[in-house]
Amino acid sequence: MFSTGFKYFFGVTVLSVVALIISLAFFDKLALAGVAISFLIGVGALLAGIAAATSDGTTRDANLDTTETTTQSMWPLVTGIGVVFVVLGLVTSSIVTFGGVVVLLAALSEWMVQAWSERASTDSSFNFSVRKRLLNPIEFPVLAAVGLGVVIFMFSRIMLSVDKATGAVLFIVAGALVLVAGALFAARPNMKRSVGASICVLGALGIGAGGIAGAVSGERKDLVEAAAEGHFTHAECGPEKSKYFDKGSEETLSLRSSALATVTYRDGELFVNIQGLKAEQKTLTVPRSNPSNIIFRNETEGKFRLVAHLGGKKDATDKSHSDETCTQLVEFGAEQSLTLNIPKSSGPDNTYYLFIAGAEEKQIAVVVP
């Protein structure tokens, strides 16, 4: 009376409803889980309805002999691997668990659809077409995305391991090869599939091997040292000490229209330009508790950084106990933004000012009303 597909999806729907009821009963904040389960209920009910209405889509085309045409399946094995990864991840890393869950879900889905399709009729070619019809629209995009992700990841390993100049050459070469391959495919539409596949496989293998080699050799020296020196956390606000710190500070800005002020270091002196005021200022008023962008422009020969002193005091040995934030080193003629967020009003205990690293006597008073 009820088709196999209907029974299956009906079961999924009922189980999802039970899961939702249990979740509602035991968890206060459902949010994403609640939406996901509700979605599953909707999808399950829809598919159950379709399966019931079409009798699993088998009645019109299929030979309905009751003999089953089951084949060997790799999915139990893959499911087992997924379970192992899930368990392994519990004692190693959450990423492994996450990977295991993904493998498990994919394997279970494939396994279920395969099992269902093999019972659709006694005609194995028809069964195979049923499976393809259902899964190919999902499999192809997913596999393409995964493949693309792998290629991008491998290519990134290569680019991070070689020096900048080599990286640029590699990028040009890789781009040129893709262009040549594309042109070849376009020019020879009747090319043997095996030749096309071989070119693609060779390209993928090349990038894969290069990526593995790059990952094994590690990131290039300056990136490693810059990370060790706090380049990425921007920890240093003093005069320049590092060989790698501040490499490639940005020289263009897109927040020009939303800047509170422009601070210029010109001929060894600091000035503030505030939109609407014609004269250059020596005081900057910053609203409290509100992130405010300022632009630092260096018009003095050399590289300088602007430091914002945001409270605290320095002891006798000049060991800094103050809160500071700063720009990177900015070359002559270049500019960079700095965002200030000062929660407390100025006062005798809260003195704020801007200065040039290494030349602290050049100051701009920051007043927070």
Added chain:
Amino acid sequence: MLNKRRFAIVSSIGISALLTGCATNAPQDTWQPKGPNSKLIDDLQQPVFAVAGVIGLIVAVAVTYTIIKYRDRGQPIPEQIHGKPALEITLTIIPALILAVVAVFTFGAIFKLAKTDDTEMIINVTGQQWWWEYDYPVQNEYGITQPIITSGQLVMPVGTKVLLRETSRDVIHSYWIPALNGKRDAVPGRVHTLRLEADEPGIYAGQCTEFCGLSHANMRMEAVALSKEDFAKWVANQQAPYVSPAAGTLAKQGEEVFLNQCVRCHQVNGLTRADGTPAIAAPDENVWSGAAPNLSYFMTRNTFAGAMFDLLSKQCRDEVWNAPSDKIGAKYLEGVTEDCLNQKDLRAWLRNAPEVKPMYANPENLAVSNGKYRGMPYLALSEDDISKLVAYLITLK
């Protein structure tokens, strides 16, 4: 009979709507510009409105005539024609030309309103739920030698091109004083500019025009335009040193209550604790937006709680608002005297602020805002403490 009744209802609604245009007490009337920027907008909208009105009237009459004349009376469907290039092109070109002419003047007005290079004074405006803060950066030519901070009422000199630099601390708000210019959004992380200039001394009302939460409708503002002489007096007063109430007075006790309760969020410049250390407010630790109104010179303002309530009693308020142009400055600079204080609303606010102004200040819901209030919370002050606080606040002039 039924048709007559329907006609009467529709007519009543229409006439009522029409009569609202005759209101005299309409401080936010967009058709009464009081400054060059709003006049620029008015000069544009008057002819555009006239042209659009005439076109709208022609269309409405034509549609009504067609509906009545050709209504279904069982007659056969007339011949259907398709395609009349000459007519279609004409009916496309005419509106395009009208819009092109309107666009030329509109772009001209937009560029004029966006100018900043002729600014004579800048004021930073920061919106947050549900009040506006104004800070005046140092501008020596106006006697502003240290930043001035105030809220609720923007004070500006007449005949001066003021540039507001707007931003927001929490959500998007929109600043609008209809008599002085159009509206401009205040967006977190961005600085938007708005020109203001008033021709004559006066108080001009405005309203936040971007829905910003529970008390959006209560987020009001007033621009007070003073003559240059009166503005200089106001500036001088806003920079006067803090004077603590005399020992043994009720106001002095109020200062202690303020130090124990209010200074957690509200700053009064110059106020010190018993040990002589400056009392610095920490609204960033208690309020979602990170700011609460600075109450220095509180009684020089005429409003509080985001300009929702008047600090002046009705009679005193009317005396200020209805004062002639040459007298309004002097009346405004008197500030709030004890006789004129609107004690009822101020005490109600201190007693239980969330009760009189809708705010997300329920202590039970603080988990969603990291323990911080949106707006002023209920402080469980005793009536005695409220009296002391009122006595103290009245000294802040």
